[in-house]
Amino acid sequence: MRLDERLADAIACENFAAAANVRDELRALRRRDPLARAEDDLAELILREDYEKAASVKMLIEELERDAVVDGLSPCESDRTTRGVRVRVKSRCVIDRSSPKESMWFFQYVVTITNVSDSSVKLLSRSWLITDDEGRTEAVRGAGVVGKQPTIKPGASFEYASSTPLKTKRGTMEGFYRFVAVDAEEASRAESVTMDLAREDDPSAFNVEIGVFGLSESATS
Numbered sequence: 019m020r021l022d023e024r025l026a027d028a029i030a031c032e033n034f035a036a037a038a039n040v041r042d043e044l045r046a047l048r049r050r051d052p053l054a055r056a057e058d059d060l061a062e063l064i065l066r067e068d069y070e071k072a073a074s075v076k077m078l079i080e081e082l083e084r085d086a087v088v089d090g091l092s093p094c095e096s097d098r099t100t101r102g103v104r105v106r107v108k109s110r111c112v113i114d115r116s117s118p119k120e121s122m123w124f125f126q127y128v129v130t131i132t133n134v135s136d137s138s139v140k141l142l143s144r145s146w147l148i149t150d151d152e153g154r155t156e157a158v159r160g161a162g163v164v165g166k167q168p169t170i171k172p173g174a175s176f177e178y179a180s181s182t183p184l185k186t187k188r189g190t191m192e193g194f195y196r197f198v199a200v201d202a203e204e205a206s207r208a209e210s211v212t213m214d215l216a217r218e219d220d221p222s223a224f225n226v227e228i229g230v231f232g233l234s235e236s237a238t239s
Contacts, residue, residue: 093232103197104133108128121185163180191233197225
């Protein structure tokens with residue numbers, strides 16, 4: 019049950035002690051939200067007739083609102099190249115595996131990794147940050163992708179599909195892959211070799227950014 023619903027129930031039952039606690043939770047939650055905090059500060063400044071500071075806070079609110087609009091329109095795909103490794107991602111909502119009545123949406127994303135450099139590289143690990151529409155985040159980290167640590171030679175690509183559930187109908191994903199450069203001899207045998215994650219500290223290891231992309235109930239193809 020949401021906090022505002024809990025507050026209404028507590029008031030309706032005349033449980034004013036519980037209502038006061040929920041009210042304090044709501045206030046604390048608003049203070050953690052930069053936009054809500056600025057709106058509260060603006061209202062207080064107007065009551066105090068401190069219009070000079072109110073004007074500054076009003077400008078801050080307008081800036082935060084513009085940022086919120088941009089964040090809310092994150093496209094359901096991204097394309098980013100880091101140190102000669104290009105990562106393209108596209109997401110879609112899988113309707114038949116989603117259950118809006120239970121606040122559960124299921125999203126698939128397809129990743130294409132292309133080596134546009136002159137050297138072979140091997141993917142060691144992945145790190146994701148998943149954010150839902152209410153600001154909740156989940157960090158996911160693990161070795162390889164879909165059970166593999168692919169070696170990608172110059173000009174070659176590796177594509178895979180994965181998925182994630184979400185408790186809201188919109189959200190975002192972003193992150194990075196940890197790669198290591200491999201020489202020609204190592205590349206010829208690295209395809210079938212699982213590398214220890216200690217190689218992440220190798221001088222030739224580097225991060226490849228996964229640009230932020232949206233997850234949206236309306237994107238189904």
